[in-house]
Amino acid sequence: MAEPLIHAQDVTRRFGDFTAVDGVSISVAAGEIVGLLGANGAGKTTLIRMILGLLPPSDGALALFGAPPSREGRARLGYVPQGLGLWDDLTVAENLAFVDQAFGSRATAVPDALAGSRDGLVGGIGLGRQRQLAFAAALGHGPELLVLDEPTSGVDPLSRARLWDTVHESAEQGVGVLVTTHYMQEAEQCDRLVLMSQGRAVGEGQLADIVAGTTALAVRTERWQDAFEALDRAGVLVMLSGTHVRAVDADEVRVRAALGGLAAEVEPVGATLEEAMVARERSAG
Amino acid sequence: MKAMILKEFRELRRDKRTMAMLIVLPIVLLTIFGYAANFTVDTIPTRVIGPGAEQAAANAPELFDIGEVDAEATTDDALAWMTDNATEVVIDTTTQPPTAYVDGASLFTAQSASAAFGRMGDQVEVDILFNPDLETSWVMVPALIGLILTFIGTIITSIGLVKERQSGTLEQLAVMPLKPADVIIGKIAPYFLLASFDMLVVTFLGVWIFDVPFNGSPWLFAIGAGIFLFVVLGIGVLISTVSQTQAQAIQLAIMLLLPQILLSGFIFPLDAMPTAIAAIGRCLPLTYFVEIAQGIFLRGAGLDALWVPYAVLTGMALLVFTAAVLRFRRDLAPSAHHRAKSKAA
Numbered sequence: 001m002a003e004p005l006i007h008a009q010d011v012t013r014r015f016g017d018f019t020a021v022d023g024v025s026i027s028v029a030a031g032e033i034v035g036l037l038g039a040n041g042a043g044k045t046t047l048i049r050m051i052l053g054l055l056p057p058s059d060g061a062l063a064l065f066g067a068p069p070s071r072e073g074r075a076r077l078g079y080v081p082q083g084l085g086l087w088d089d090l091t092v093a094e095n096l097a098f099v100d101q102a103f104g105s106r107a108t109a110v111p112d113a114l115a116g117s118r119d120g121l122v123g124g125i126g127l128g129r130q131r132q133l134a135f136a137a138a139l140g141h142g143p144e145l146l147v148l149d150e151p152t153s154g155v156d157p158l159s160r161a162r163l164w165d166t167v168h169e170s171a172e173q174g175v176g177v178l179v180t181t182h183y184m185q186e187a188e189q190c191d192r193l194v195l196m197s198q199g200r201a202v203g204e205g206q207l208a209d210i211v212a213g214t215t216a217l218a219v220r221t222e223r224w225q226d227a228f229e230a231l232d233r234a235g236v237l238v239m240l241s242g243t244h245v246r247a248v249d250a251d252e253v254r255v256r257a258a259l260g261g262l263a264a265e266v267e268p269v270g271a272t273l274e275e276a277m278v279a280r281e282r283s284a285g
Numbered sequence: 286m287k288a289m290i291l292k293e294f295r296e297l298r299r300d301k302r303t304m305a306m307l308i309v310l311p312i313v314l315l316t317i318f319g320y321a322a323n324f325t326v327d328t329i330p331t332r333v334i335g336p337g338a339e340q341a342a343a344n345a346p347e348l349f350d351i352g353e354v355d356a357e358a359t360t361d362d363a364l365a366w367m368t369d370n371a372t373e374v375v376i377d378t379t380t381q382p383p384t385a386y387v388d389g390a391s392l393f394t395a396q397s398a399s400a401a402f403g404r405m406g407d408q409v410e411v412d413i414l415f416n417p418d419l420e421t422s423w424v425m426v427p428a429l430i431g432l433i434l435t436f437i438g439t440i441i442t443s444i445g446l447v448k449e450r451q452s453g454t455l456e457q458l459a460v461m462p463l464k465p466a467d468v469i470i471g472k473i474a475p476y477f478l479l480a481s482f483d484m485l486v487v488t489f490l491g492v493w494i495f496d497v498p499f500n501g502s503p504w505l506f507a508i509g510a511g512i513f514l515f516v517v518l519g520i521g522v523l524i525s526t527v528s529q530t531q532a533q534a535i536q537l538a539i540m541l542l543l544p545q546i547l548l549s550g551f552i553f554p555l556d557a558m559p560t561a562i563a564a565i566g567r568c569l570p571l572t573y574f575v576e577i578a579q580g581i582f583l584r585g586a587g588l589d590a591l592w593v594p595y596a597v598l599t600g601m602a603l604l605v606f607t608a609a610v611l612r613f614r615r616d617l618a619p620s621a622h623h624r625a626k627s628k629a630a
Contacts, residue, residue: 054456085453085460
């Protein structure tokens, strides 16, 4: 079996008394898209910074291309940070030229979508285009691994879809991808997910595996606000989507008891990833 | 409005650097100005030579601090001492009446000495060397070059580096396969070159517009300016490593710039300051650059006369620049730093 591009075993990072990442294990193989899913502050970015070698782990073992993170290892990956890491005072073409020179790669072509902004300062183009440029810069030197930290944050749905097309194309060519996100729709694009909550990995596997461990009940009633309050009061993990009340990981008998005399239809439904995640966060917390 | 005022005070209370500027800086400025802002020189280091040296030394006004009385020394010795900045005044009794050689490069000292000799009437003939008309610009322009280099080195460099950190691109540089040395040199070299260009422009303009004489070796001056630039660029890099925002970098740079302006001796003479304040001045790099610049421009001094400021500046450059590079390197390659520490442990 081929060696994973990233292999982290029980990695921990403490900042004083605060543990940002607590014993997380993760691996990414070639051609695989692994999603690191969690709310803000879950420890995703800290984990990524350790994988890149920007932050030393307090405990645990970490290998990038089979060796401790190093400059040689980083030369084989493309990284798109949350802040994009572009130079605002350089033009689109100048940004790409600098990255090419730094990686010693041949000139990266300005993506077609950015052709009109080729000589425009990066600070003056929209966020969607900046993200496209950051992707082009990260892919320019033909990396074996892509590390993407919240790559589509603040991008419109069409641009987001385009960026994910790029990610899938890269993965099909054998590039391993580690992507952090807190968008549930994006998580569905990943081959495998690692759910993080409060620094810990609270779940891992394919989307179906993760969701399969969670049950949900749809509670249909015209008095949805009363139903929500009653279930919440009873300690049931309850979620609301518009006017649809859903009880997560709850027993039907307990739900009906909590609703009391309130007229409602209670029906088992498939749990969503978001529900699975909240349920795991609750049981971990 | 009350809510706004309260909010502002709460923010200010937590902004330690601004609080330092608001509270500590005025106290420091008042103290320093109170002691340092003194144009009146109380004592002037003086040597007396020639056959009448003993008598002239005895008759010299109290202002002159007679350090050496040498009946054997010649006028050539006196002029050599003045060029080497070994003393501020030499009273030469080999001539009749005695000639008092005064260092015009030390403006306020020269003014005080001239006034004192003037009160003695025809007893002494005064010869002001290096700056006969006691032109302020002749003394200020060489020193201003140092101030300009300090400004570029500390403020502009630290802003440039902090901008990289603030925009997140420093992290991107750390992820690229660039050696930390490549990043550091690549980042600092443009500022070094721009500051060198500024130094050339200001030097030419100073000489051309203000007729400031350039009597020494241009190469020696260029080397001195280069060493000084390493010190101030190092300070700029150090400021950037402890600043999260450009505003913080500017605040810190100003806090370090002000004492250099006030205590380096280019506005207020160090000789006129109390010992403790002058000692602070002698810890500042600009003090030594001013000594070098004025020495080379006006006195035409060589390395034999200026080796002390050169040595001190070189020491400072090594210390500050090494510290700056190590700190900056730690930002760029934290894991390497961690590995080195683990190995050591």
